Amino acid sequence: MKIRKELWFGFILMAAIVIPTFVFLPAPWNMTSGQLGLLMLSLVVVAIMLGFPTAFTLMGMGVLFAFLAYRFQAPAPEAARQTLMLMVQRAYAVMTNDVLISIPLFVFMGYLVERAALIQKLFQSLHLAIGRIPGSLAVATLVTCAVFATATGIIGAVVTLMGLLAFPAMLRSRYDIRLSAGVITAGGCLGILIPPSVLLILYGATASVSVVQLYAGAFFPGLMLAGLYIGYVMIRAMLNPSLAPKPPPEEAEVKLPDWALRLRGGPRRLAIPALLDALRSGNTGIPRGRLLGQLGLASLPVSMVVVPLAVLFQVATTVEVVDTGGLTEIGVEVAAEPGGGGLAEPPGSALSEPPQEGVQEPPGAEKAAPAAEAPVVPVAAKDAAATPPSAGLASTRIPAPRWFWGLVALGAAILILNYVLFTVERFEIFKMLLGSFFPLSALILSVLGSIIFGWATPTEAAAMGAAGGMVLAAAYRRLTFQVVKESVFLTAKTTAMVCWLFVGSSIFAAAFALLGGQEIIEKWVLGLNMTPVQFMLLAQFIIFILGWPLEWTEIIVIFMPIFLPLLSHFNVDPLFFGLLVALNLQTAFLSPPVAMAAFYLKGVAPPHVSLNQIFAGMMPFMAIQLLALFLLYVFPDIGLWLPRVLYGG
Amino acid sequence: MQKLLLRIDRASTWVGQAVSWLIVLLTFLMTWEIFSRRFFDAPHAWVFDAQLQLYGTLFMMAGAYTLAKSGHVRGDVLYGFFSPRVQAGIDLTLYVFFFVPGVVALTYAGTIYAADAWRIREMSSVMVDGPPVYTFKTVIPVAGALILVQGLAEIARCVICLRDGAWPSRTEDVVEVDVDKLKRMVDVKDEDIQALDRFVVEQERDDGKGPRP
Numbered sequence: 001m002k003i004r005k006e007l008w009f010g011f012i013l014m015a016a017i018v019i020p021t022f023v024f025l026p027a028p029w030n031m032t033s034g035q036l037g038l039l040m041l042s043l044v045v046v047a048i049m050l051g052f053p054t055a056f057t058l059m060g061m062g063v064l065f066a067f068l069a070y071r072f073q074a075p076a077p078e079a080a081r082q083t084l085m086l087m088v089q090r091a092y093a094v095m096t097n098d099v100l101i102s103i104p105l106f107v108f109m110g111y112l113v114e115r116a117a118l119i120q121k122l123f124q125s126l127h128l129a130i131g132r133i134p135g136s137l138a139v140a141t142l143v144t145c146a147v148f149a150t151a152t153g154i155i156g157a158v159v160t161l162m163g164l165l166a167f168p169a170m171l172r173s174r175y176d177i178r179l180s181a182g183v184i185t186a187g188g189c190l191g192i193l194i195p196p197s198v199l200l201i202l203y204g205a206t207a208s209v210s211v212v213q214l215y216a217g218a219f220f221p222g223l224m225l226a227g228l229y230i231g232y233v234m235i236r237a238m239l240n241p242s243l244a245p246k247p248p249p250e251e252a253e254v255k256l257p258d259w260a261l262r263l264r265g266g267p268r269r270l271a272i273p274a275l276l277d278a279l280r281s282g283n284t285g286i287p288r289g290r291l292l293g294q295l296g297l298a299s300l301p302v303s304m305v306v307v308p309l310a311v312l313f314q315v316a317t318t319v320e321v322v323d324t325g326g327l328t329e330i331g332v333e334v335a336a337e338p339g340g341g342g343l344a345e346p347p348g349s350a351l352s353e354p355p356q357e358g359v360q361e362p363p364g365a366e367k368a369a370p371a372a373e374a375p376v377v378p379v380a381a382k383d384a385a386a387t388p389p390s391a392g393l394a395s396t397r398i399p400a401p402r403w404f405w406g407l408v409a410l411g412a413a414i415l416i417l418n419y420v421l422f423t424v425e426r427f428e429i430f431k432m433l434l435g436s437f438f439p440l441s442a443l444i445l446s447v448l449g450s451i452i453f454g455w456a457t458p459t460e461a462a463a464m465g466a467a468g469g470m471v472l473a474a475a476y477r478r479l480t481f482q483v484v485k486e487s488v489f490l491t492a493k494t495t496a497m498v499c500w501l502f503v504g505s506s507i508f509a510a511a512f513a514l515l516g517g518q519e520i521i522e523k524w525v526l527g528l529n530m531t532p533v534q535f536m537l538l539a540q541f542i543i544f545i546l547g548w549p550l551e552w553t554e555i556i557v558i559f560m561p562i563f564l565p566l567l568s569h570f571n572v573d574p575l576f577f578g579l580l581v582a583l584n585l586q587t588a589f590l591s592p593p594v595a596m597a598a599f600y601l602k603g604v605a606p607p608h609v610s611l612n613q614i615f616a617g618m619m620p621f622m623a624i625q626l627l628a629l630f631l632l633y634v635f636p637d638i639g640l641w642l643p644r645v646l647y648g649g
Numbered sequence: 650m651q652k653l654l655l656r657i658d659r660a661s662t663w664v665g666q667a668v669s670w671l672i673v674l675l676t677f678l679m680t681w682e683i684f685s686r687r688f689f690d691a692p693h694a695w696v697f698d699a700q701l702q703l704y705g706t707l708f709m710m711a712g713a714y715t716l717a718k719s720g721h722v723r724g725d726v727l728y729g730f731f732s733p734r735v736q737a738g739i740d741l742t743l744y745v746f747f748f749v750p751g752v753v754a755l756t757y758a759g760t761i762y763a764a765d766a767w768r769i770r771e772m773s774s775v776m777v778d779g780p781p782v783y784t785f786k787t788v789i790p791v792a793g794a795l796i797l798v799q800g801l802a803e804i805a806r807c808v809i810c811l812r813d814g815a816w817p818s819r820t821e822d823v824v825e826v827d828v829d830k831l832k833r834m835v836d837v838k839d840e841d842i843q844a845l846d847r848f849v850v851e852q853e854r855d856d857g858k859g860p861r862p
Contacts, residue, residue: 010727051728051736052743053721056800060747063754084758091755091789092762095705098697104704105679108672120835156826164837171848456683459700463679470676484673486823492669493720494825496711501722504751549726594725603828606846608853 013549014049017042033072037517040065044508044558054554055497058504062511063087069514090506094499098459099205104495105462106196110152111487112469113443116476118436119148119161125432127169127247128254135237135244137173138183139230141166145187146226150194151440155589159188159597163604173247177609179236182617185597186229186624189589192552193582194222196447196465199552201458202498203578206560210575211458215451216643217579224638225583225628232624254425271298271427272419297434298427301418305411309404315453316404439475443468452646498553505557518565525566532570539563539577540584540629547588551596555585579639583632586625590618650805651817657802658717658820661795665714671707675700695780698773702785709792713799718822737810744804752800756793763787 021042025035040061047057066086070079094100127140141162149158162184170180192199195215204211237244275298279291422430447465450456456464473479512518530538546555560581567574589597598614605614632638679700686692715721728736765771766783773779809817832838 007727007730010730013726047743047747048724049726050739050743051723051725051731052740052747053716053723055721056748056751057743059751059755060743060749061751063751064747084754084761087755088758088762088789091759092786095709095785095788096701098701101701101704104672104707105676108676117834154825157831160826160828160831161835164832164835168837168841168845171845174848174852177849177852460679460683463676464683466672466676467680488669488672489666489823490825491672492665492707492711493715493718495672495708496665496715497721499708500712500715507751550724551722553722554724600826604832604842606842606849608846608849 034516034520037515055500055504058508062507066511091503094503102459102462105466107494108491109465109469112473114152115483116473116478121436128429135233137170138233141183142187146190149191153191156600159600163601176243178617181614182621186621207574213643217639221639228624254428271422509561535570543584548591552585590622654802661713661717661799665711668710671703675703694776698780709788713795716799737807741807752797759789
């Protein structure tokens with residue numbers, strides 16, 4: 001009975017495509033070539049929905065219809081020759097595509113990171129770290145998903161793992177089943193939007209938009225979506241605490257190591273005074289080396305605030321250089337400059353080194369930041385926050401904007417607050433984060449940062465990311481031959497899947513263009529006399545609908561080539577369109593019946609959790625995705641600000 | 650028959666797994682080149698061609714392997730709900746109508762294309778005296794032939810399935826989401842999941858009593 005219903009859904013969709021085709025198109029023998037193109041398009045959707053491997057559907061259709069298209073102008077042997085040439089040239093173009101080459105590298109990085117088995121530590125430490133806020137388990141789940149999904153990009157694995165870790169934790173704390181399921185499925189899909197994502201590479205290759213700009217552009221919309229999810233969960237938890245009750249106290253307890261218990265004052269003591277005290281008195285029986293080491297670790301938050309601010313300072317004050325000379329020079333510029341003014345000096349000298357390290361060697365970058373310099377800078381920064389922004393700055397640099405000093409003040413405030421609350425327990429949590437959250441974030445941010453700031457091309461950054469993935473796996477003692485072998489084989493399969501699909505679709509797109517199907521669609525769309533807003537709404541609506549039966553790969557490679565030529569008629573920036581599409585396709589993952597996230601979760605959920613409950617849980621998050629889409633559309637600067645600041649135009 | 654099919658599977662798998670190691674080579678080559686260029690100021694012009702050739706060979710030659718493991722993405726709106734016989738019928742039809750013409754054309758065109766390149770011993774034109782390209786172009790017909798053979802094996806599978814009403818077996822391989830392996834990785838047992846059911850049932854019973862918040 002149930003199966004019937006789902007089959008009906010598919011058949012109705014198919015009929016919705018086939019019937020208009022037959023009604024509106026003339027009989028095949030007196031079709032024009034453009035109409036043949038439309039026939040091809042509707043046939044391909046039907047064939048894909050039937051479930052044949054899409055790459056070969058596209059390839060076969062493309063060959064047959066390309067031959068027909070050439071046949072309109074030339075005799076059969078000539079048409080056959082042209083078809084074969086077209087095919088092999090398209091295939092070769094994909095084989096030498098220097099954008100798609102990043103795909104195997106990022107995929108490889110993802111599999112390695114996934115197998116480093118960080119997720120358990122990541123989830124536990126995040127949960128402990130934010131134990132006090134409403135809906136803490138759900139929020140920790142979302143953050144874990146965002147970080148882990150971004151680093152790995154493998155939705156199935158992330159949802160399954162979170163279904164094994166977070167779902168039980170939430171159920172034990174008596175969280176609402178629907179809310180828990182929605183959080184896991186929606187969170188697991190974030191990786192497809194937040195760069196480095198394969199979707200954006202594929203879009204960039206299809207639309208000839210620079211992947212660098214796409215990454216820069218998708219960064220804030222991705223964070224915004226994650227932020228909206230978190231906000232939604234917290235608000236619901238506050239309004240109705242029974243949806244997300246506080247976890248039982250034993251789950252929120254931090255286990256202190258032996259030496260920490262021996263510190264005088266016991267638990268709930270501030271970490272730094274306790275350590276200093278122990279160091280001075282020397283009678284706690286804890287080795288000095290260990291105490292010093294712990295003190296070093298405890299001072300890490302300082303450099304964590306200072307290093308990003310430093311990078312920002314460089315970027316913000318060297319805008320002129322960025323515009324004229326290109327981005328690779330930044331590091332050199334700052335290092336070579338003698339430092340003209342009292343204020344510019346400390347940040348400049350303290351910072352010319354960390355950024356380079358932070359970028360090139362992912363994990364442990366923070367550790368490398370010299371602790372000795374750390375105390376100096378906040379003082380200078382605080383002074384700076386108090387004095388008028390532009391006073392005493394080097395004249396060769398443009399003064400840092402007001403928002404930068406605002407950030408400095410914020411950073412200082414966070415640091416002070418942090419150390420006021422820095423108990424021995426918090427210190428333990430911090431160390432747990434240091435072993436899970438920070439290495440992953442450092443890997444992602446260094447890959448992204450080096451791309452966005454122009455230190456490396458996306459391909460180079462992908463290669464460094466893959467190498468970083470290996471280092472990460474090695475650091476967690478997971479880099480066995482077995483793990484590498486599995487990652488290598490999976491990478492080959494995923495790459496072959498995506499790239500063969502691209503071969504198929506580029507042959508298909510060529511045939512479609514040859515037949516002139518594109519012109520018919522263009523004429524038709526222009527004939528509707530739409531305003532740009534109406535066009536955008538229509539385009540996004542079509543993509544949203546396509547997301548129900550189809551997967552994102554198919555939508556990007558088949559339908560983007562049809563939309564893209566229309567953009568220039570309506571003065572739509574392909575970059576902006578790409579961001580909207582990437583956000584829109586998030587819904588494709590949560591829309592039944594193809595919502596694979598739901599099936600992965602169902603696969604590891606207790607038997608009484610039904611698919612319907614999971615679907616119901618996903619719906620609010622789909623609504624949030626639409627809200628995010630709306631926000632991005634109304635405030636395009638969410639996405640376009642960063643690319644504009646970095647690359648101008 | 651089944652033996653022959655599995656042998657073809659194994660051949661595709663062997664080739665695919667052999668070339669998949671190129672990703673490690675690619676990673677190291679590019680990492681080395683980045684360091685060499687940025688820190689030792691010694692760029693190598695041939696690396697650009699080499700990395701593309703590694704990538705192109707990797708995905709083309711892995712195509713048959715992916716097909717042997719059913720790894721090519723398919724639309725799953727209806728397919729999963731069909732009985733095996735209907736699935737096999739659809740697959741068989743579409744293999745004959747789309748797959749065979751497409752792949753045969755690709756292989757044939759690739760042969761001509763590669764033969765032309767061999768005749769003139771074509772070199773890369775990205776830079777002066779670039780590396781040879783004719784060997785790289787040979788990948789197209791070879792990969793096409795491999796995937797064609799694998800496709801014929803799949804067609805035979807469809808026929809067997811139409812006859813028997815069940816899909817013949819495939820060789821095992823590492824899969825992207827291996828639930829059992831993931832369970833071991835995070836140390837969750839089936840009993841633990843079973844035990845959780847209590848909470849689900851409780852919540853559903855409570856929901857039945859009062860209005861939903």
